Amino acid sequence: MKKWAGAAIAYLVLVMACYAAYDSFWAKPEPIPHDIEIENHE
Amino acid sequence: MGDAALKEVHLPISGMTCAACSSRIEKGLNKLDGVHEASVNLALEKAAIKYNPGVTSVEAFEKKIEDLGYAVVSEKAEFELLGMTCAACSGRIEKGLNKLPGVKQAVVNLALETGTVEYNPEQVSVQDMIKKVEHLGYQAKVKTHKDQEIEGYREKEIEKQKGKFIFSLILSIPLFWSMVGHFEFTSFIYVPDMFMNPWVQLALAAPVQFFIGKQFYVGAYKALKNKSANMDVLVALGTSAAFFYSLYQSFLSIGSNGHMVELYYETSAILITLIILGKLFEARAKGRSSEAIKKLMGLQAKTATVLREGEEIEIPLEEVIAGDIIYVKPGEKIPVDGEIIEGQSALDESMLTGESVPVDKTAGDTVIGSTLNKNGFLKIKATKVGKDTALSQIIKVVEEAQGSKAPIQRMADKISGIFVPIVVSIAVVTFLVWYIWVSPGNFAEALEKLIAVLVIACPCALGLATPTSIMAGSGRAAEYGVLFKGGEHLEFTHEITTVVLDKTGTVTHGKPVLTDVLTEARVEERAFLQLVGSAEKQSEHPLAEAIVKGIKDKGITLFNPQEFEAIPGYGIKAKVEGKNLLIGSRRLMDKYDINVKSAKLEMETLEENGKTAMLVAVDGKYAGIVAVADTIKETSRNAINRLKQLGIEVIMITGDNKRTAQAIAEEVGIDFAIAEVLPEGKAEEVKKLQNQGKKVAMVGDGINDAPALAVADIGMAIGTGTDVAMEAADITLMRGDLNSIADAILMSKKTIRNIKQNLFWAFAYNTLGIPVAAIGFLAPWLAGAAMAFSSVSVVLNALRLQRVKVSEKTFNWKG
Numbered sequence: 001m002k003k004w005a006g007a008a009i010a011y012l013v014l015v016m017a018c019y020a021a022y023d024s025f026w027a028k029p030e031p032i033p034h035d036i037e038i039e040n041h042e
Numbered sequence: 043m044g045d046a047a048l049k050e051v052h053l054p055i056s057g058m059t060c061a062a063c064s065s066r067i068e069k070g071l072n073k074l075d076g077v078h079e080a081s082v083n084l085a086l087e088k089a090a091i092k093y094n095p096g097v098t099s100v101e102a103f104e105k106k107i108e109d110l111g112y113a114v115v116s117e118k119a120e121f122e123l124l125g126m127t128c129a130a131c132s133g134r135i136e137k138g139l140n141k142l143p144g145v146k147q148a149v150v151n152l153a154l155e156t157g158t159v160e161y162n163p164e165q166v167s168v169q170d171m172i173k174k175v176e177h178l179g180y181q182a183k184v185k186t187h188k189d190q191e192i193e194g195y196r197e198k199e200i201e202k203q204k205g206k207f208i209f210s211l212i213l214s215i216p217l218f219w220s221m222v223g224h225f226e227f228t229s230f231i232y233v234p235d236m237f238m239n240p241w242v243q244l245a246l247a248a249p250v251q252f253f254i255g256k257q258f259y260v261g262a263y264k265a266l267k268n269k270s271a272n273m274d275v276l277v278a279l280g281t282s283a284a285f286f287y288s289l290y291q292s293f294l295s296i297g298s299n300g301h302m303v304e305l306y307y308e309t310s311a312i313l314i315t316l317i318i319l320g321k322l323f324e325a326r327a328k329g330r331s332s333e334a335i336k337k338l339m340g341l342q343a344k345t346a347t348v349l350r351e352g353e354e355i356e357i358p359l360e361e362v363i364a365g366d367i368i369y370v371k372p373g374e375k376i377p378v379d380g381e382i383i384e385g386q387s388a389l390d391e392s393m394l395t396g397e398s399v400p401v402d403k404t405a406g407d408t409v410i411g412s413t414l415n416k417n418g419f420l421k422i423k424a425t426k427v428g429k430d431t432a433l434s435q436i437i438k439v440v441e442e443a444q445g446s447k448a449p450i451q452r453m454a455d456k457i458s459g460i461f462v463p464i465v466v467s468i469a470v471v472t473f474l475v476w477y478i479w480v481s482p483g484n485f486a487e488a489l490e491k492l493i494a495v496l497v498i499a500c501p502c503a504l505g506l507a508t509p510t511s512i513m514a515g516s517g518r519a520a521e522y523g524v525l526f527k528g529g530e531h532l533e534f535t536h537e538i539t540t541v542v543l544d545k546t547g548t549v550t551h552g553k554p555v556l557t558d559v560l561t562e563a564r565v566e567e568r569a570f571l572q573l574v575g576s577a578e579k580q581s582e583h584p585l586a587e588a589i590v591k592g593i594k595d596k597g598i599t600l601f602n603p604q605e606f607e608a609i610p611g612y613g614i615k616a617k618v619e620g621k622n623l624l625i626g627s628r629r630l631m632d633k634y635d636i637n638v639k640s641a642k643l644e645m646e647t648l649e650e651n652g653k654t655a656m657l658v659a660v661d662g663k664y665a666g667i668v669a670v671a672d673t674i675k676e677t678s679r680n681a682i683n684r685l686k687q688l689g690i691e692v693i694m695i696t697g698d699n700k701r702t703a704q705a706i707a708e709e710v711g712i713d714f715a716i717a718e719v720l721p722e723g724k725a726e727e728v729k730k731l732q733n734q735g736k737k738v739a740m741v742g743d744g745i746n747d748a749p750a751l752a753v754a755d756i757g758m759a760i761g762t763g764t765d766v767a768m769e770a771a772d773i774t775l776m777r778g779d780l781n782s783i784a785d786a787i788l789m790s791k792k793t794i795r796n797i798k799q800n801l802f803w804a805f806a807y808n809t810l811g812i813p814v815a816a817i818g819f820l821a822p823w824l825a826g827a828a829m830a831f832s833s834v835s836v837v838l839n840a841l842r843l844q845r846v847k848v849s850e851k852t853f854n855w856k857g
Contacts, residue, residue: 004205
């Protein structure tokens with residue numbers, strides 16, 4: 001049973017690590033809503 | 043072809059998940075040529091097949107079962123083989139073992155001197171294999187015990203399921219967390235962005251769906267290949283719909299920075315996790331329901347010390363053969379059934395007869411395997427071994443009862459067989475109604491309802507309702523010393539309105555005992571008894587044996603008679619310590635002109651009370667009377683009272699004259715006795731009662747009452763568990779105690795009530811659950827939880843029967 005739990009946790013950590021890597025290197029910044037942009041111009 | 047020419051085989055089956063599976067195998071087997079009747083028990087995971095061996099074979103059944111997508115579980119035995127010298131020897135053993143019926147595969151390793159045989163234990167035993175090897179000129183010894191193997195296999199399976207559950211639980215928690223964020227009432231809970239990402243969700247849900255959920259796909263494929271549907275089909279359909287729809291949505295989300303898409307990954311993953319959890323509970327509970335058998339098996343000794351070639355050696359129980367001389371030390375269990383050839387001891391037989399007082403045994407007496415040798419050293423000759431021992435017979439009866447189907451189950455089987463296609467149709471209709479009318483164009487919502495309907499409708503609870511109760515009920519009954527021969531008897535016993543008791547051996551002990559000693563005033567009682575006992579010592583008449591035993595029990599030592607003569611039909615004539623004795627009837631006294639007038643009144647009174655009185659004359663003068671009678675069992679009165687309290691009419695039937703019958707009936711509290719009935723007339727009397735519309739249970743000792751037991755609605759053989767009178771009756775009462783009748787009726791009542799509760803719950807769950815899910819009041823994951831809960835609750839409810847208390851006395855089966 002420990003083996004199964006270990007495998008699942010390792011896999012979960014791997015998925016989280018991949019996401020973290022993707023998020024910090026390749027993720028695009030959130031688009032700024034249009035109305036806020038206009039406000040700034042004014 | 044008559045039933046006598048039919049053979050029966052029991053095959054353990056793996057891979058069944060619900061009642062649809064068992065009914066499919068049953069149908070498949072029944073379609074085979076030569077199969078008289080096949081029934082498959084889901085809870086026990088066994089098929090019982092009656093077949094004509096001239097037309098079909100066990101191999102055909104195995105092939106059919108495998109073709110249907112299931113497997114026949116075989117057992118493995120390992121042997122140490124001695125005497126092999128070359129490859130030709132190993133080949134010969136291999137060939138010989140493979141030829142045995144029931145052996146699937148035998149592999150012999152010459153280098154290790156071992157053999158591994160895969161076999162069906164119902165067809166062939168380890169002893170048969172050893173015999174075969176010995177017949178071929180080699181020696182074989184068992185390496186492992188078969189029950190340990192099975193236990194190991196089950197435990198491994200449970201461990202594996204546990205691991206799978208933990209794995210899918212860990213991956214499902216983040217998905218569940220993400221779901222929490224969708225509900226308004228839980229929106230305050232923080233959900234990390236990471237878990238809302240569709241690709242992270244996909245990465246977490248995919249292993250659960252395809253790795254853990256593989257078993258559902260495989261099961262569904264096998265079922266569909268055979269043009270049928272089972273629980274796996276529903277689970278695979280429901281979870282796949284959720285998973286693939288989410289996958290489609292995930293792809294749509296590309297480029298739209300997809301946090302807002304509707305995903306159902308958590309639904310599929312949580313569903314699979316919950317279903318695996320349900321199965322895990324079910325497997326554990328199922329294991330517990332066969333506890334009675336495990337306890338019984340635990341009674342057996344594991345080894346025996348036998349005399350082989352002049353040496354005392356300890357061998358595994360499986361290797362003991364009939365005729366072996368066995369040594370049993372004080373405190374050890376008797377390994378097999380046998381006969382004492384040397385020594386004496388008190389034996390604790392309580393585990394088989396319920397009799398708590400140890401029984402004294404000496405040379406010439408029979409002993410029963412698994413009973414406990416309390417204090418003496420015994421040398422025993424094995425008479426019955428392996429499957430023939432009394433304990434094995436009992437185990438067989440309990441196993442067969444647990445595996446048999448109660449008529450009430452047939453309806454549930456029929457329904458669950460057609461359930462899945464109906465449910466799929468309802469699910470499709472639900473989807474269309476939601477997609478077209480209720481919420482037009484909202485695919486996700488319609489899909490959610492479809493999944494909920496598919497998942498809530500699994501008929502697992504329906505399939506488990508009856509067999510688990512029958513298993514637990516008949517197992518518990520066995521602990522009370524009540525062996526039901528089949529599920530149908532367990533079902534019908536509670537309908538009994540009238541119990542007919544045979545007198546001799548049922549209400550009474552069936553063994554005469556010395557009851558009265560009356561002497562003339564001039565005669566001293568102990569001296570009188572000493573003379574009578576010494577004279578009767580030589581006689582083999584049962585009444586004489588009763589007198590001798592009664593006198594010995596008073597602590598009186600007996601002499602050997604100097605002369606002895608039995609006068610058939612009159613009595614005996616003997617000379618003891620120089621005194622001439624006559625013991626017998628009035629006719630004997632008349633023959634020798636002995637005046638017995640003073641004894642007339644006493645003699646008549648004794649006879650009116652159903653006792654047999656014998657006159658005694660010493661040196662030509664009347665000296666006294668000894669009387670013997672069959673005594674009433676101490677428990678009879680209370681037991682009959684219990685039956686009356688249950689509202690059951692109790693009738694006694696006997697060959698005795700009316701006066702005696704009435705006297706005994708009154709003593710035990712029976713209102714009505716049918717007297718002067720010949721053994722063959724008992725069946726007729728039972729029929730008469732049945733014609734009055736009564737449901738009759740006949741209770742007898744199973745040997746001379748066989749016709750009456752067969753005619754009655756329920757035949758109960760009252761024995762000690764050692765008799766194989768079990769054949770004649772529907773129920774065997776192992777304790778020779780009438781309380782077992784009330785126990786049997788109560789156990790049947792409680793089991794039937796339990797089955798009805800289970801069936802009600804299973805039906806209610808499905809019939810209420812489907813509309814609730816179709817209307818949209820049930821989220822798919824809740825449907826999954828409810829489904830898992832329904833199966834588990836049905837099994838747990840059945841297990842309550844294991845703790846049912848019907849009377850004070852259970853058997854000591856602690857082993």
